[in-house]
Amino acid sequence: MSAVLPGSPVNLTPQLAPLPATESSPDIRIVKGACPHDCPDTCALRVTVQDGRVTKVQGQADHPSTHGALCTKVSRYPERTYHPDRVLHPLKRVSAKHDAPRFERITWEQALSEIGGRLRAIAARDPQAILPYSYAGTMGQLQGEAMAGRFFNQLGASCLDRTICASAGGAGLAATYGHKVGMHLPFFAESRLILIWGSNSIASNLHFWTFANQAKRQGARLICIDPRKTETADKCHQHVALLPGTDGALALGLIHELIAHDWLDLDYIARHVEGWDELRSRSQAWTPERTAEECGLTADEVRGLAREYATTAPAAIRLNYGMQRVRGGGNAVRLIALLPCLTGAWRHRAGGLLLSSSGWFAPFRNPRLERPDLRAGRPSRTINMSTIGDDLLHPGSPDFGPQIEALIVYNSNPVAVAPESPKVVAGFQRPDLLTVVLEHFMTDTADLADYVLPATTQLEHLDIHTSYGHTDVLINEPAVAPLGEARSNTQIFRDLACAMGFDDPAFREDDNTLLRQAFGPAVDVDQLRERGWFKLPLADAPFAEGGFPSATGKVNASGADYVPNYESRRSTPDLAARYPLAMISPPARNFLNSSFVNVTSLRDIEGEQLLEMNTEDAQARGLADGQTVRVFNDRGSYRCRLAVSVRARPGVVHGLGIWWRKLGLDGRNVNEVTHQQLTDMGRAPCFYDCLVEVSAA
Ligand SMILES: Nc1nc2c(c(=O)[nH]1)N[C@H]1C(S)=C(S)[C@@H](COP(=O)(O)OP(=O)(O)OC[C@H]3O[C@@H](n4cnc5c(=O)[nH]c(N)nc54)[C@H](O)[C@@H]3O)O[C@H]1N2
Ligand SMILES: Nc1nc2c(c(=O)[nH]1)N[C@H]1C(S)=C(S)[C@@H](COP(=O)(O)OP(=O)(O)OC[C@H]3O[C@@H](n4cnc5c(=O)[nH]c(N)nc54)[C@H](O)[C@@H]3O)O[C@H]1N2
Numbered sequence: 001m002s003a004v005l006p007g008s009p010v011n012l013t014p015q016l017a018p019l020p021a022t023e024s025s026p027d028i029r030i031v032k033g034a035c036p037h038d039c040p041d042t043c044a045l046r047v048t049v050q051d052g053r054v055t056k057v058q059g060q061a062d063h064p065s066t067h068g069a070l071c072t073k074v075s076r077y078p079e080r081t082y083h084p085d086r087v088l089h090p091l092k093r094v095s096a097k098h099d100a101p102r103f104e105r106i107t108w109e110q111a112l113s114e115i116g117g118r119l120r121a122i123a124a125r126d127p128q129a130i131l132p133y134s135y136a137g138t139m140g141q142l143q144g145e146a147m148a149g150r151f152f153n154q155l156g157a158s159c160l161d162r163t164i165c166a167s168a169g170g171a172g173l174a175a176t177y178g179h180k181v182g183m184h185l186p187f188f189a190e191s192r193l194i195l196i197w198g199s200n201s202i203a204s205n206l207h208f209w210t211f212a213n214q215a216k217r218q219g220a221r222l223i224c225i226d227p228r229k230t231e232t233a234d235k236c237h238q239h240v241a242l243l244p245g246t247d248g249a250l251a252l253g254l255i256h257e258l259i260a261h262d263w264l265d266l267d268y269i270a271r272h273v274e275g276w277d278e279l280r281s282r283s284q285a286w287t288p289e290r291t292a293e294e295c296g297l298t299a300d301e302v303r304g305l306a307r308e309y310a311t312t313a314p315a316a317i318r319l320n321y322g323m324q325r326v327r328g329g330g331n332a333v334r335l336i337a338l339l340p341c342l343t344g345a346w347r348h349r350a351g352g353l354l355l356s357s358s359g360w361f362a363p364f365r366n367p368r369l370e371r372p373d374l375r376a377g378r379p380s381r382t383i384n385m386s387t388i389g390d391d392l393l394h395p396g397s398p399d400f401g402p403q404i405e406a407l408i409v410y411n412s413n414p415v416a417v418a419p420e421s422p423k424v425v426a427g428f429q430r431p432d433l434l435t436v437v438l439e440h441f442m443t444d445t446a447d448l449a450d451y452v453l454p455a456t457t458q459l460e461h462l463d464i465h466t467s468y469g470h471t472d473v474l475i476n477e478p479a480v481a482p483l484g485e486a487r488s489n490t491q492i493f494r495d496l497a498c499a500m501g502f503d504d505p506a507f508r509e510d511d512n513t514l515l516r517q518a519f520g521p522a523v524d525v526d527q528l529r530e531r532g533w534f535k536l537p538l539a540d541a542p543f544a545e546g547g548f549p550s551a552t553g554k555v556n557a558s559g560a561d562y563v564p565n566y567e568s569r570r571s572t573p574d575l576a577a578r579y580p581l582a583m584i585s586p587p588a589r590n591f592l593n594s595s596f597v598n599v600t601s602l603r604d605i606e607g608e609q610l611l612e613m614n615t616e617d618a619q620a621r622g623l624a625d626g627q628t629v630r631v632f633n634d635r636g637s638y639r640c641r642l643a644v645s646v647r648a649r650p651g652v653v654h655g656l657g658i659w660w661r662k663l664g665l666d667g668r669n670v671n672e673v674t675h676q677q678l679t680d681m682g683r684a685p686c687f688y689d690c691l692v693e694v695s696a697a
């Protein structure tokens, strides 16, 4: 076996060098920043600017969860910002959509007037033929939806259902607790047992790992529940390698054992859980044997896990979104989120569960920032971003509404990240579709644009950030002026509003004004700018006495049940006969979704687009480590390098993501084979619910 293990060893040594003697020199400035990326850690940045150029991006030492340390990716942020391939002026397409992309440089005036003209013509027929497409390229409250939301509300455009990442789990969590809330990050350090469930923390939640590791050093046991033997699993005491999409069954099996052994906190259940009787009878069928059979585990693994979870206190669960990208993702989160309510783990601040902390910010936010009132009661058809492939190919109908005629993309790279790329690409190639892309780089999506508008990076604009892994609000001050002719998203939407003739004062508000509007009075912006970050005032053990943010204040167990995958050996045996391998496509450690794939030093660490496969499966197909393989199913195929690896269990392969298509071996990536069916809750994609076959290329 020759394992290919991407990534370097965990290194959380603070990168703070002693301050240079020139700290006070007029040419060196230290600027307070926030990491903008779609990651639960939302680190506080310390940006060094010398002679008008950012020379270093480090972690802020006094921010508790950042702890002076950054991941490899973001410590390379200057390399990304000053990348020679940055798009630094507006571009207009001069080749046909099916041909190799060619663009010419145009002025901002020309770009805005031409885009404005075309959008006005479409809007005159039906503004709902125009669709925004955005996700979390930046998680900033301003450069995210603040001004963009105003623009599309005033336009009366279609709305976008932003489901591509977390909405199945989010819906599951909200259906159970009432909101996306959970344990507070620092208290994981005090836990005695941590289940790291559907999360490769060392790769995608590194600053959580610091706390888990602290608990480990103090004697806590760490158990990783993940089909893949990740770098996180390597560092845990135990790895439970269940089959993809079977987490709900495992949770029911654990509940069965809690009941069988009387390991329940009946007082907590009686006071704070609704629907318990129903859940109890539903779990009766889930004996350790049946659970093991469904999950691809042994009955002893199920029994042992239940025993440890129930008899160790405080016990914490770090659930992550990796486990909800399957048909039953919403219900699986519901069932897992019930576990700490049945054992009373919530009684302790180091017990309970964390999937997302984003709901904690809700009461502090200003719901009017995006000015929903500007829509003025006009209809708002909603398009699901996860089915953009089908939706772009839809001709329009009374049911669907008008055909999509224009797409304005910002903070996202749908051609690489959306499921079933053959359809996504075909949609973006429609010659009649107007596509405007706000970007830093010529991504796969920008390559299919009519106009590319140069956007600023986090070092060049102002923003304010919340987090989905901790409960601090962070400021990001611009460190340097915009490079070239780049403009911030907020400025581009102000300019587009002007080009459309929108004269509402909402479009004249600058970023400093937006900054003051983003939160209610509880967040003091002046103090925030002084300090860099602000911790929300919240109780340490939020649900020790119940008080969940649901309508009744209780946890809701009603209806939660296991939902098997769309595609698996057990649910679709005929399909599995042709495509026997379950494929998941979790993040490669040195990329952030499809961001950073073009940063050479990081791509060099990842090497090539890889497919991890177990020795047994490789031998059965006569495949060898390092060879080029073809991964395929009825939807499509792509080529990549095979890594015969102990990281994969038999029957499951891992297509590490998310490569830019054009940097893949045959100009395609893993989403060539994923499908557009949606999860049980939250209308999300099922990236990890996917059967394939692999052959020599
Ligand atoms: N380095 C890096 N960090 C990232 C990202 C990145 O791309 N790169 N992405 C960011 C984003 S967008 C998000 S949403 C977050 C969270 O992003 P996630 O997608 O949750 O990322 P991971 O933490 O890597 O979790 C995925 C883990 O879930 C496992 N998994 C897959 N299917 C199943 C299953 O059915 N059951 C279980 N139990 N496990 C399963 C995978 O093997 C993998 O180890 O991370 C963020 N952080
Ligand atoms: N097969 C498979 N597919 C997946 C996943 C998976 O695990 N497997 N993960 C899914 C998940 S969890 C997510 S969250 C999505 C992520 O999908 P996306 O949100 O599309 O994330 P990225 O691919 O990182 O693309 C973000 C883009 O925004 C740009 N950007 C960043 N900051 C700014 C800015 O300030 N202004 C402008 N205009 N642009 C900016 C970046 O340059 C980058 O190209 O992908 C999903 N797709």
Ligand SMILES: [Mo]
Pocket: 038, 164, 165, 166, 321
């Ligand atoms: Mo995500």
